[in-house]
Amino acid sequence: MSVAFRREGDDEHLEPKFELPIPVGPNLVTARGLEMIKGQVAALQNKVAGLTDETALKIAKRDLRYWNTRQSTAELPPVPNGEKVEFGTCVTFLLNGKEKTLSIVGDDEADAAKALISFSAPISRALMGLEPGDYSDFAGKEDAIEILSVAVIG
Known part of the structure; x- marks a missing residue:
């Protein structure tokens, strides 16, 4: 039988799992946004620790990598004075x-x-x-x- 008609397994037909895209540019955050990111990291760390299903674990680890990156690159700019439209x-x-x-x-x-x-x-x-x-x-x-x-x- 030709190699073209042989299937190695079901895994070769699954959609590939890609990393979550990181937005381009600086990672500016408000104080509330920084707390939200920290909350996501903590929740995902707890989730990863309790998972046994391999697929769910891979997804949770991917999400954790995204939020860890967002936390480590977060920039909390100075609080605006409110006189003009700015971040925050x-x-x-x-x-x-x-x-x-x-x-x-x-x-x-x-x-x-x-x-x-x-x-x-x-x-x-x-x-x-x-x-x-x-x-x-x-x-x-x-x-x-x-x-x-x-x-x-x-």
Whole structure:
């Protein structure tokens, strides 16, 4: 029988397991984000210690490698003063006439459903450096953004 028709085993047909992708750029975190990362590391360390299933153990170890890397590379920038939009601020603004409020946080803390937006997101980059009363272009529209207020995330 030809080698082309022979199968070594079921494992050769399984999807490969890749490392979790690390976001490009600095790993800026808020104090809350750093605590979340530490919590993930602790939870995964406990999970790994209790697992016996080989597949589940491989997945948990992969996740632990990701969170250990995120913890070791975390950068806690200085607390902003709240005068302009920066990492670690909550900003209320008008976007094409509709009021929105977003908090600018790190990549791992981002959760659009909770209005926590990564500092690397396009809207965050458009808002950075603006102060209340400032206007900015966004998505090809002139003066699409008007800053109403800026506060430090508490």
